[in-house]
Amino acid sequence: xxxxxxxxxxxxxxxxxxxxxxxxxxxxxxxxxxxxxxxxxxxxxxxxxxxxxxxxxxxxxxxxxxxxxxxxxxxxxxxxxxxxxxxxxxxxxxxxxxxxxxxxxxxxxxxxxxxxxxxxxxxxxxxxxxxxxxxxxxxxxxxxxxxxxxxxxxxxxxxxxxxxxxxxxxxxxxxxxxxxxxxxxxxxxxxxxxxxxxxxxxxxxxxxxxxxxxxxxxxxxxxxxxxxxxxxxxxxxxxxxxxxxxxxxxxxxxxxxxxxxxxxxxxxxxxxxxxxxxxxxxxxxxxxxxxxxxxxxxxxxxxxxxxxxxxxxxxxxxxxxxxxxxxxxxxxxxxxxxxxxxxxxxxxxxxxxxxxxxxxxxxxxxxxxxxxxxxxxxxxxxxxxxxxxxxxxxxxxxxxxxxxxxxxxxxxxxxxxxxxxxxxxxxxxxxxxxxxxxxxxxxxxxxxxxxxxxxxxxxxxxxxxxxxxxxxxxxxxxxxxxxxxxxxxxxxxxxxxxxxxxxxxxxxxxxxxxxxxxxxxxxxxxxxxxxxxxxxxxxxxxxxxxxxxxxxxx
Amino acid sequence: xxxxxxxxxxxxxxxxxxxxxxxxxxxxxxxxxxxxxxxxxxxxxxxxxxxxxxxxxxxxxxxxxxxxxxxxxxxxxxxxxxxxxxxxxxxxxxxxxxxxxxxxxxxxxxxxxxxxxxxxxxxxxxxxxxxxxxxxxxxxxxxxxxxxxxxxxxxxxxxxxxxxxxxxxxxxxxxxxxxxxxxxxxxxxxxxxxxxxxxxxxxxxxxxxxxxxxxxxxxxxxxxxxxxxxxxxxxxxxxxxxxxxxxxxxxxxxxxxxxxxxxxxxxxxxxxxxxxxxxxxxxxxxxxxxxxxxxxxxxxxxxxxxxxxxxxxxxxxxxxxxxxxxxxxxxxxxxxxxxxxxxxxxxxxxxxxxxxxxxxxxxxxxxxxxxxxxxxxxxxxxx
Numbered sequence: 001x002x003x004x005x006x007x008x009x010x011x012x013x014x015x016x017x018x019x020x021x022x023x024x025x026x027x028x029x030x031x032x033x034x035x036x037x038x039x040x041x042x043x044x045x046x047x048x049x050x051x052x053x054x055x056x057x058x059x060x061x062x063x064x065x066x067x068x069x070x071x072x073x074x075x076x077x078x079x080x081x082x083x084x085x086x087x088x089x090x091x092x093x094x095x096x097x098x099x100x101x102x103x104x105x106x107x108x109x110x111x112x113x114x115x116x117x118x119x120x121x122x123x124x125x126x127x128x129x130x131x132x133x134x135x136x137x138x139x140x141x142x143x144x145x146x147x148x149x150x151x152x153x154x155x156x157x158x159x160x161x162x163x164x165x166x167x168x169x170x171x172x173x174x175x176x177x178x179x180x181x182x183x184x185x186x187x188x189x190x191x192x193x194x195x196x197x198x199x200x201x202x203x204x205x206x207x208x209x210x211x212x213x214x215x216x217x218x219x220x221x222x223x224x225x226x227x228x229x230x231x232x233x234x235x236x237x238x239x240x241x242x243x244x245x246x247x248x249x250x251x252x253x254x255x256x257x258x259x260x261x262x263x264x265x266x267x268x269x270x271x272x273x274x275x276x277x278x279x280x281x282x283x284x285x286x287x288x289x290x291x292x293x294x295x296x297x298x299x300x301x302x303x304x305x306x307x308x309x310x311x312x313x314x315x316x317x318x319x320x321x322x323x324x325x326x327x328x329x330x331x332x333x334x335x336x337x338x339x340x341x342x343x344x345x346x347x348x349x350x351x352x353x354x355x356x357x358x359x360x361x362x363x364x365x366x367x368x369x370x371x372x373x374x375x376x377x378x379x380x381x382x383x384x385x386x387x388x389x390x391x392x393x394x395x396x397x398x399x400x401x402x403x404x405x406x407x408x409x410x411x412x413x414x415x416x417x418x419x420x421x422x423x424x425x426x427x428x429x430x431x432x433x434x435x436x437x438x439x440x441x442x443x444x445x446x447x448x449x450x451x452x453x454x455x456x457x458x459x460x461x462x463x464x465x466x467x468x469x470x471x472x473x474x475x476x477x478x479x480x481x482x483x484x485x486x487x488x489x490x491x492x493x494x495x496x497x498x499x500x501x502x503x504x505x506x507x508x509x510x511x512x513x514x515x516x517x518x519x520x521x522x523x524x525x526x527x528x529x530x531x532x533x534x535x536x537x538x539x540x541x542x543x544x545x546x547x548x549x550x551x552x553x554x
Numbered sequence: 555x556x557x558x559x560x561x562x563x564x565x566x567x568x569x570x571x572x573x574x575x576x577x578x579x580x581x582x583x584x585x586x587x588x589x590x591x592x593x594x595x596x597x598x599x600x601x602x603x604x605x606x607x608x609x610x611x612x613x614x615x616x617x618x619x620x621x622x623x624x625x626x627x628x629x630x631x632x633x634x635x636x637x638x639x640x641x642x643x644x645x646x647x648x649x650x651x652x653x654x655x656x657x658x659x660x661x662x663x664x665x666x667x668x669x670x671x672x673x674x675x676x677x678x679x680x681x682x683x684x685x686x687x688x689x690x691x692x693x694x695x696x697x698x699x700x701x702x703x704x705x706x707x708x709x710x711x712x713x714x715x716x717x718x719x720x721x722x723x724x725x726x727x728x729x730x731x732x733x734x735x736x737x738x739x740x741x742x743x744x745x746x747x748x749x750x751x752x753x754x755x756x757x758x759x760x761x762x763x764x765x766x767x768x769x770x771x772x773x774x775x776x777x778x779x780x781x782x783x784x785x786x787x788x789x790x791x792x793x794x795x796x797x798x799x800x801x802x803x804x805x806x807x808x809x810x811x812x813x814x815x816x817x818x819x820x821x822x823x824x825x826x827x828x829x830x831x832x833x834x835x836x837x838x839x840x841x842x843x844x845x846x847x848x849x850x851x852x853x854x855x856x857x858x859x860x861x862x863x864x865x866x867x868x869x870x871x872x873x874x875x876x877x878x879x880x881x882x883x884x885x886x887x888x889x890x891x892x893x894x895x896x897x898x899x900x901x902x903x904x905x906x907x908x909x910x911x912x913x914x915x916x917x918x919x920x921x922x923x924x925x926x927x928x929x930x931x932x933x934x935x936x937x
Contacts (some may be wrong), residue, residue, distance in 0.1 A: 042717045045858045045897050055896050060717045082893050086862035114886070115866050138861065157712065157855065160695065162865040164855025 004068040018058035018069060019047055027071050030080065030107045032087075032100075032190055033139040034059045036496055038148055044139050045083045046104065050076050081108040087137040088191070089117040096374070100190035100494065101137070118162055126174035128181040128197055128348040129488075133165050135193035142166060142185035142194060149481060150459035152295065154179035169554075178298040178553040180459065182291035182479045183345035183365075183488015196345045196489060199362040200372055206337040206362070207250040214337045215325075216251040217317050218242055218388075220258050221343045221403030221484040222366050224505035228491040228498075229370035230380040235501030237509055240385020245369075246341070247386065248378040255392040257340070258399030260317030261411065263527070264288065265398060265518035267310045267544055268408075269416035270535035272474055276449065281305040283472045286408050288312045290350035291479030291488075295459055297551040300466060306475075309545040312350065313402065314340040317392065318359025319543045324531050325392055337361045341369050343403070343487030346479070356546040365489025394523045397513030404503040405457035405483035406433035406440055409476040413444055413453070415518045420446040428516060434507070436482065436500060439465050441472070457483050555772045556756050557630060557741060561637050565748035566680055569644045574604065577648045577747060584746040585754045590616060590736035591825040593814070596743060599723055603731040604649045606724040611651040612732040615642050615740055618659045618704060620696040621798040622848060624828035626758040627737035629770040631665050634741060639676045639687065641740030644747060646685050649733055654687045657704050660694040696852035700900050701734045703854060714856040715900035738826075761786045763795075763831035773812070780808040782829070790833040794917065798828045799845045800905035802912035803838055806831070821912055823905065838917040839924055842909050843871045849906040860903035863894040867910060877927035884921060888914060 003012045005025055012021050017040070022029050033044035042060035049058045050070040063069065070076060084104065090113050093102035121133035140157065143166060147153045154177055158167050168177040186194045206212050227236035246254045272284050287293055287308045296303050311319070318338045326333040340347060340363045351360040364372065373380055387393065398414055401407035410430045417425040432442035433453070438461035441454035455476035456465040462477045469475060480486045482499035485506065493499075515521060532540045569577045582597040603611055615638070619627040630638055642654050656673075658666060666689060673687045695713045697703045702716040705726050719725075726732025735743070738758060746752045755774045762768040765786040773782065783792065783806070792806040802822035810816055817824045832841055846868040855861045870887045873879050891907030898904050914921060 041856075042899060043856050043858065045899070048897060057717070057899075062719075079893060079897050082889070083858045083897065086866065087858050115862075118865060138855070138858070157714075160697075160855050161850055161853035162855070162861055164861060 001063065001065045003063045003066065006070055006072065012063050014062060014065070016062070018049055018051070018056070018061050018063055021063060022049070022058060022069070022071055028107075029058050029071055030104045031059060032104060032137070033141060035141050035144065035188065038141070038144045041140055041144065044087065044137070046080055046108075048076055048079050048083070055079055077108060081110050084108050084110050085114060089113045089115045097192055098492075099192050100492075104190075121165065124173050126179075126197060127352065128345045129174055129179070129183055129186065129194060130197050131166070131174065131194045133167075133193065135191050136166055137191055137193075138164055138166070139190060140166070141188040141190070145184050145188045148460060150180070150182060150184055150479065151463045152178070152180050152182075152459050155185070178551070180291045180294040180298070180479060181346040181349045181488075182459070184480060186345065186488050187486075187490070187492050196365050196368065197348060198368055199348070199364055200368055200375070203339050203362050203364060203372065204375075206339070211335060212337045213252050213331050213335050214250070214339060215253045215255060215321055216246045216339050216341055217255040217257050217260070217314055217321070217392075218246070218341045219314060219343055219403065219484065220261065220400045220506065221487065221490070221502070222341050222369070223509070224403065224485055224502040225343065225366055225490050226370060228493070229367065232381075233501075234493065234495065234498040235505045237505045239509070240387070241380060241383045242341075243388055244383040244386040245373045245378050245380055248383070249372055249376045251339070253389045253391070255317065255321065256388040256395045256399075257314045257317055258395030258402070259392050259521065259523055260313030260315075260320075261399035261402040262396055262518035262521045262524050263316050263320070263544065264310055264313045265408075265411050265415045266524060266528070266535045267316075267540060268308055269412045269419055271308055271310065272412065272416055273420055273446075274536065276446075276451065276473060283469055283475045284308050285469075286412075286476040288402065288408050289478045289480075289484075290344065290346040291459075292462060292477040293548060294346065294349070294551075295462065295479060297548055298553050301550045303466070303469075304548050304550065306469070307548055309547060311356065311544055311546050312347075313399075314342065314347065314360060315350065315356065315358060315546075316544045318351075319357075320359070320527065321392065322359045323543060324527055328391065339364060341366070343484045343490045344480075345488045347489075355549055366487075366491060367489060370491075392523065394521060396518055396521050397510030397516035398518045399521075400509045400513065401506055403484040403506050404434075405436075405478050406430070406455045406476065407483060407506070409433050409453055409455050409474065411518055412474070414516070416451075417444070417446060418517065418519055424517070433476075436503075457481055457486075556745065556753060557738070557758060557772060558634050559637070559745055559749065560634060561640050561744045561748045563640060563676070563679055565637075565744040566640050566643050566647070569647055569747050572747075574648045574650070577644065581743065581746060584752060586739070586742055586746050588736060589738035589742065589757070589826060591823070596735065596739060599735070600645060600648050600733055602721075602723040603651075603733045606731040608730045610653075610730045611649050612727045612730060613642055613645045613649065613651045613654040614704065614708065614727070614732060614734045615654070615656040615737060616699065616701070616704060616734055617662065617737050618657050618692045618699040619662075619737070620659060620699045620852075621800065621826060621828060622845075623762045623796075623798050623830040624760050624826050626760050626770050626826065626828070628662060628665070629758070630737050630741050631662070631669060635669055635672045636676055637744050638737055638741045639673055640680075641735075641742070641744040642687060643676070643680050643682055643685065644744055645733055645735065645740060647682065649731075651733070652684050652686065654685065655708055656687060656689045657698070657708060658689050658691050660692040663691055666691070695854070696848075697854040697900075697902055700902055702900065704734065705732065714854040715902070717899055736826075757827050760826070760828035761831070762828070764788055764790065764792070764833035764835070765831050776811045776813050778808075779806065779810045779812060782812070783808065786831060788831060788833055790835060792831050793834045793836065794832040794838055794841070796830045796832065796841065796845070796909065797822060798825045798830070799848055800902070800908055801825045802908035803832070803841060803916065804912060805916050821915060823908065837923060838913045838920040839871065839875060842913045843868070843875055845909040846871050849902075853902065853906070857897075857899040857903060859894045860898045860906060863890050863898075864906055866890055867894075867907070871910075874921065874924050877924060879925055879928055881925065884914065884925075
């Protein structure tokens with residue numbers, strides 16, 4: 001159909017929203033409650049445009065034949081501005097926060113506030129994710145992401161009119177409800193009302209304590225995302241700079257969680273083969289993702305036997321740091337402080353699980369690490385590339401791809417094939433479980449036995465996959481869309497292509513690795529030789545495996 | 555009163571003999587329009603639902619009469635519920651629906667036991683295969699009288715309004731075509747089908763406020779205001795009237811003939827003809843303040859202008875009434891009222907500024923009274 005857009009006649013698709021039509025024609029319309037992968041709710045009323053003289057929300061309105069759309073006259077701008085004024089009475093934009101809402105202040109030309117704030121809420125200081133409703137503007141993106149993308153439904157709106165606010169049921173704290181701590185709400189909050197519970201203070205105190213031997217271990221997905229917080233384009237690999245920055249911040253040793261991932265693979269692949277051979281409970285489901293573990297513990301009590309008993313990679317490495325490394329380096333384990341640098345808020349919860357003896361003392365998210373680096377006045381961009389400390393710093397490409405959805409599965413298949421057949425897998429890259437499709441599946445033959453596998457990312461996809469779990473032998477679940485590269489602790493991104501770029505960076509790191517199979521890692525071999533014996537040995541079970549509990553939803 | 559005429563299942567029988575198309579043609583001929591306020595053609599609405607492709611359709615009778623000063627639906631349910639239920643069955647027959655709902659205002663729950671008995675009785679006698687009527691009790695939110703919020707509530711969600719399109723007529727309960735009609739409309743539908751002498755111009759008026767004879771009356775459209783006032787019997791001279799809360803506040807003109815057009819000329823809206831009379835003893839700003847309080851409490855909180863705007867309007871009115879208001883506050887108040895009207899999501903938001911705009915237009919002196927109080931106070935301080 002033909003419409004007039006700001007006076008110019010254009011051909012428009014009547015099935016698309018005005019917002020999409022405007023953006024396709026290079027006209028920017030500010031949005032707040034709109035989220036590309038969610039059904040539009042039209043609650044913030046910031047994306048207003050004029051259609052035939054009447055104000056309409058462009059996200060929820062489709063064009064009429066011959067309609068005249070105006071996006072930038074004073075009528076429109078004034079209405080957008082007033083809605084912003086009402087929503088955010090006291091604009092406070094610090095440059096370092098880089099909040100999405102600040103960009104919209106500028107777009108609508110808002111400077112001062114005319115209305116006093118009316119919000120008086122107590123902040124919700126949860127164990128991993130904290131919320132401050134006084135900053136909240138009720139855009140509802142957190143609510144919809146939690147429900148529609150994560151399938152968790154931990155938060156919703158309560159009360160009416162100006163008292164409407166986001167809350168877990170019954171005004172409880174997030175820490176006391178069925179919240180999986182994935183932190184997707186943080187990534188989608190335009191005003192920074194939700195954030196991780198920071199461990200920076202504790203880490204700084206440990207760094208400044210000369211008695212302590214502070215060790216950092218860096219998760220695979222950090223290297224593909226940290227650069228974004230220092231002005232680099234998405235998908236820039238900053239492995240070497242990350243290591244250098246951590247040393248400048250005062251960490252005594254910097255280890256690579258990829259090594260933990262390699263050990264996880266040794267254990268997990270062996271566990272899979274044991275279950276297949278001895279008719280154990282199948283499908284076996286991966287447990288690298290603490291968000292998914294919580295989801296299972298809250299919503300899928302029947303799956304507890306299906307979960308692999310392997311700890312997640314950083315927990316495995318944490319234990320090895322406090323045992324293997326402590327013994328080798330001759331340091332009292334009590335003096336070692338292990339700090340995990342993670343893309344994840346749920347890891348903060350994981351390291352406090354009473355069911356699991358944890359070697360990890362503190363967890364910093366990618367965002368917190370960037371803050372720490374800035375606090376310590378380290379100029380990240382000009383740092384040289386440095387190597388991980390070799391004691392526990394040699395890793396394989398198989399460990400790197402843990403950060404992307406399907407990566408754990410792919411790495412496990414590479415090793416399982418070798419362990420089962422004694423021969424290396426010829427086709428190293430498993431194309432069918434790469435990419436951003438919600439649920440991916442494939443099959444492989446091991447010793448004449450067909451192994452069917454599937455992986456899901458995003459809680460809602462996981463829920464779908466669990467409905468037909470019995471079709472498979474091996475399932476990988478990552479709670480966050482895209483896997484860890486899209487984790488709740490990662491830099492907040494606005495370009496939907498970001499996840500793909502971060503993933504590509506990890507795969508390129510795998511391609512350029514000399515070693516691409518976990519079982520070929522010389523440090524892994526050494527650890528098994530010197531301490532653990534073999535995968536699933538008694539010692540390995542003691543240090544590297546755990547169990548799960550059934551949690552009440554209410 | 556025409557609304558009390560009972561159809562005794564003869565209307566349903568006639569509808570069956572006319573067939574679905576016959577009923578729609580008849581209602582079109584009679585000119586029945588929705589009596590909830592929007593005055594949309596009932597035949598058109600029913601046809602829209604009937605012809606939308608779907609495997610299931612629903613009828614909802616909106617008995618969530620929450621507008622302040624409106625109590626005509628309660629009157630009908632108390633005195634002629636059988637005819638209303640018959641109207642629901644005629645709608646179900648015409649549209650091809652099986653499940654019907656009556657969304658009953660929470661405060662009307664005391665009417666429920668009797669209504670349930672009447673439903674069972676009518677259903678038993680009507681012998682309509684598979685048709686059920688469920689009563690859903692509202693929980694007290696004004697917004698749930700709004701069609702989309704009402705549907706959310708029936709489905710078990712929070713009562714918040716949704717944007718249209720899609721319209722409930724084609725995509726309502728559980729995504730299926732749903733006819734939502736007001737109690738009065740459905741009652742009239744049954745009567746319009748049966749009675750040849752049915753008069754389309756009669757409307758139920760709920761009269762209340764500073765009058766002695768508050769209650770429900772039937773007047774034809776175009777009735778003179780003086781006639782209504784004679785019935786209402788105010789104690790003092792009347793100054794203003796408000797159609798519900800949302801319609802706006804306008805002066806009382808004894809010679810005015812009450813028609814939708816005449817009301818619109820005063821920038822007000824007739825809604826469901828619930829007239830609240832305000833006499834000389836009141837300042838209209840005080841009335842406006844009470845109405846603002848109502849909206850500040852009843853907004854669903856979904857869209858920004860209504861959620862944040864209603865409380866700001868209330869605060870400004872509070873400031874003006876306390877004698878601390880300045881001219882600029884009136885400007886801001888007007889700006890907010892217009893803004894909410896223009897940008898809010900649903901009917902509630904789009905009308906919740908009416909009382910401010912119309913009272914400013916028709917009764918500027920009442921605002922000046924409070925502003926002068928402030929000036930007097932200021933000059934005293936200077937002395």
